[in-house]
Amino acid sequence: MSSATLYSVGNFTIDDIVLWPSGENWMGRAGGNALFAAIGARVWLDSVGLLTRLGCDYPSEQLDEIRLRGICLGLHAVEARMLHDWALYEAEGARQFINHLTSGNNVEMTLLPDEVPPEHQDGRAYHLAPVPTDQQAAMAEFLRRPGRLISLDPHESWIKGYEAVIERMLAQVDFFLPSRLEARQIYGADDPEQAAAALARLGPPVVVIKLGRDGSLVYERASGRLTHVPIYPAAARDPTGAGDAYCGGFLAGFLLTHDAVRAAQHGTISASYVVEAIGALATATPSASEARARLAYLEARTQIA
Numbered sequence: 001m002s003s004a005t006l007y008s009v010g011n012f013t014i015d016d017i018v019l020w021p022s023g024e025n026w027m028g029r030a031g032g033n034a035l036f037a038a039i040g041a042r043v044w045l046d047s048v049g050l051l052t053r054l055g056c057d058y059p060s061e062q063l064d065e066i067r068l069r070g071i072c073l074g075l076h077a078v079e080a081r082m083l084h085d086w087a088l089y090e091a092e093g094a095r096q097f098i099n100h101l102t103s104g105n106n107v108e109m110t111l112l113p114d115e116v117p118p119e120h121q122d123g124r125a126y127h128l129a130p131v132p133t134d135q136q137a138a139m140a141e142f143l144r145r146p147g148r149l150i151s152l153d154p155h156e157s158w159i160k161g162y163e164a165v166i167e168r169m170l171a172q173v174d175f176f177l178p179s180r181l182e183a184r185q186i187y188g189a190d191d192p193e194q195a196a197a198a199l200a201r202l203g204p205p206v207v208v209i210k211l212g213r214d215g216s217l218v219y220e221r222a223s224g225r226l227t228h229v230p231i232y233p234a235a236a237r238d239p240t241g242a243g244d245a246y247c248g249g250f251l252a253g254f255l256l257t258h259d260a261v262r263a264a265q266h267g268t269i270s271a272s273y274v275v276e277a278i279g280a281l282a283t284a285t286p287s288a289s290e291a292r293a294r295l296a297y298l299e300a301r302t303q304i305a
Contacts, residue, residue, distance in 0.1 A: 003119050004049030004072045006041050006255060008248055009139060010034030010129025011109055012052050013083040014059075016100075017240060017278065020090050026238075029279030030062045032083070033129035033153070033244040038071045039283050040245030040270030041127070041252040043291055048252070049074060049123065051116055053109050055082035065281050074120035076111060080104040087240050095239070110135045113142035124148060127251050128173075129244055130155030133162040140172050151175035151251045152204075153244070159185045171203035175254070177247050179210045192217050193226060206260045208250065208267075210243050218264045229264045229302050232294055234272035238279070245274040245283075265302060269294045 015031035018024075038050040049072040056079050066073060084100040099105070110131040126143050128136055130153050143150060152173040154166060159182060166186060170176055176199055180192055187195035196207040196219035209217045215230040246267040253266025269291060277283040286294075 003122055005047035005123060006045055006125045006127070006248075006252055007049040007051055007074070007120060007123045008034045008037035008041065008127045008129055008244075009051045009111060009143075010037065010127075010131055010244075011083055011106065012054070012058060013085050015085050015087050015240060015279065017087045017238060018089065019238070020088070026278045030059075030065070030281045031085070031087075031241060031279060033131075033241070035066065035280045036241030036244035036274060037127050037129050037248035038066075039069065039241075039274065039280055040248030040250075040267065042069060042071060043249055043270045043273060043286060044252040044256060044266055046070065048072065048248075049120055051111055051120055052076075053078050053080075053111050053115070055080055055104050055109060058082050062281065069281075069285065072120075074117045076115040076117075078108065080108045083109050089239070107132055107135070111139070113138055116142070125150070125251050125255055127151045127153070127247050129153055129247070130158075133158040133165050133169075137165050137169050140169050144172050149174050149251065149254065151177055151247060153177045153247050154182050154186075156182050156185060167202055170199065173204050175206045175208065175250065175260075176200075176204040177208045177210060177250065179243060180212065183209045193219075196226065197224075208260075208264055210246060216246070216264055216268065218260050220260050225261075225304065227261045227264070227302065227304050229261065229268055229298065232268055232272040232298055234276050236275040237277065239275050241280055242271040242275050246271040261302065262299075265295055265298045268298055 010033040012032040051074040054075040081104040084103040086098040183195040192209045200221040218227045249270025250267030253263035
């Protein structure tokens with residue numbers, strides 16, 4: 001199996017999505033942070049890979065669909081069941097993900113460093129999607145090498161009690177991309193601008209705080225520049241996976257432009273395609289001209305904070 005330029009590393013999930021108050025629901029949709037990140041990167045790059053554990057009950061037809069999207073799969077099969085989630089959305093964007101009682105768990109479905117196939121260890125960039133912090137830290141250390149780019153997205157459930165581990169990881173990665181909630185948990189206050197600067201002082205050259213409907217903040221440590229990137233006005237249907245797609249699009253955008261703000265614009269456009277679909281594999285595959293048109297719209301509306 002051929003290698004890729006950019007890899008996402010994380011989980012597959014099978015998502016049952018419920019929207020309130022409409023009651024709309026969609027069952028058995030392919031999801032997972034690694035898949036959404038790979039789809040976000042695939043908007044911009046032809047050479048994208050995905051590394052994850054594969055549970056015993058993952059539908060083979062979904063693997064075929066992923067490969068048809070041009071995503072290279074590096075899978076480690078295990079006997080445990082896949083992560084099966086209820087994705088429950090309430091008013092004003094509130095949400096929670098609840099594992100089915102028969103679901104596998106995050107620890108047993110998270111890839112270990114010695115499970116990464118040798119042919120997938122030579123990528124130029126790796127995005128570490130949210131998994132239990134100790135396992136994420138082990139993967140960051142394993143993948144770190146000169147000249148390679150690594151982006152890191154934490155998980156709100158594995159921050160408290162793991163602060164020291166996160167600090168060590170921040171010294172090993174190039175891009176840190178927490179949500180506003182995660183930045184508040186780590187920094188200790190709901191102040192995204194100050195949090196971005198403080199987190200950058202711990203190591204990463206670029207910190208991006210994802211603000212949901214309010215876009216994202218990009219802080220570049222070397223220049224001290226803080227830039228607000230708005231969202232693209234997509235016809236949103238389902239927000240599941242938007243933040244992961246943003247991260248994949250960001251890393252792909254940086255490979256293409258070597259500019260953090262332009263990378264954030266790429267990530268925003270990747271997320272815009274994901275929210276317009278229900279489930280990862282329903283996401284549109286835009287032409288280069290379509291994606292560039294959305295990018296141009298965003299570039300004209302990005303402001304230095």
